[in-house]
Amino acid sequence: MPELPEVETTRRGIDAVATGHTLTGMVVHESRMRWPIPKALPDLIKGQTVRACLRRGKYILIEFDTGTVLIHLGMSGSLRSVMQGELLRKHDHVEWLFKHATLRLHDPRRFGSVLWHPREQGPIEQHPLLAKLGIEPFDPAFNAKYLHDGLAGRSMSIKQALLAGDIVVGAGNIYASESLFRARIHPKTKASRVSLARCTRLALAIRETLTDALESGGSTLRDYVNATGEPGAYFTLHAAVYEREGQPCRVCATPIKRIVQGQRATYFCPSCQKV
DNA sequence: CTTTAACCCTGGAGGC
DNA sequence: TGCCTCCAGGGTTAAA
Secondary structure, three states: OOOHHHHHHHHHHHHHHHOOOEEEEEEEOOOEOOOEOOOOHHHHHOOOEOOEEEEEOOEEEEEEOOEEEEEEOOOOOEEEEEOOOOOOOOOEEEEEEEOOOEEEEEOOOOOOEEEEEEHHHOOHHHOHHHHOOOEOOOOOOOOHHHHHHHHOOOOOEHHHHHHHOOOEOOOOHHHHHHHHHHHOEOOOOEHHHOOHHHHHHHHHHHHHHHHHHHHHHHHHHHHHHOOOOOOOOOOOOOOOOOOOEOOEOOOOOOEEEEEEEOOEEEEEOOOOOEO
16 A cells, blocks of 8 residues: 555654653564564654654655654555554554554565664664665656766666666656656667657656645545544546556557566556557 | 565455 | 466565
8 A cells, every 4th residue: 555655644644743742651462574573662662752754755754863764655554543442453563652652563474574773873874675665756856967977887678677676766656657658658668769858757646646646645544544433445546557557558559568567557648658 | 785575464255 | 165376566585
């Protein structure tokens, strides 16, 4: 479920609930995630005040005085504040308790992770999982030249280069397809052969696609984060191509195609998008 | 160095 | 109803 817009919406939700407040406890119901949740973590952060809730790529960073909790939602994770007395659901793996609120991590597939980075190990940006991430799409430095330079010398397809996340983060499997449609670039185009002019369109398309999703996701996810018990509110995504195989392109009515690249589905319009 | 494929895990949908 | 196969928004890791 979580692409960058949903992660950012989640971050805003927990920021409003947690920042400036003291953690009264952390309960781990299931520690077997992508990596085991450190056993010592609850004792390390209990009683500390949350200084900030940040985001890097699809990682949520909860900062304390002695270090940072890194949270990734994987494919099926969600993190929300629950009502007082709300029953624990299956796959609710972790709870962070505050005097006035409880945050719960729910993740059926357990591809997500909860890790600890002690302050003495250096700045969080140098954490191995964050160090090689590409630029944030809303960083002013992310422009056509940056993208073009990043793609230079890479033989893989543009779709896979976007998905790799080491040039620019944020365009996951849905929005990589959607952004390429918006930029009218064929997903199989060799990354190194995307011209500077097309990089201008693509950088813009990525930002616009994510902005649109964030705006619609922000409204639907507001009650997701503050859920009153109703689980699983989704994005009201108005996809141009994603999961629209065989349906008419919204621009030219040509049937949308589905292909597989790197074991992931890609959708595109064979008429609008050129190699 | 870059690129590819296997893998981690559960659940929903659809065919029979 | 059950059992099977396929598919899913993520990313790390080992192998080529």
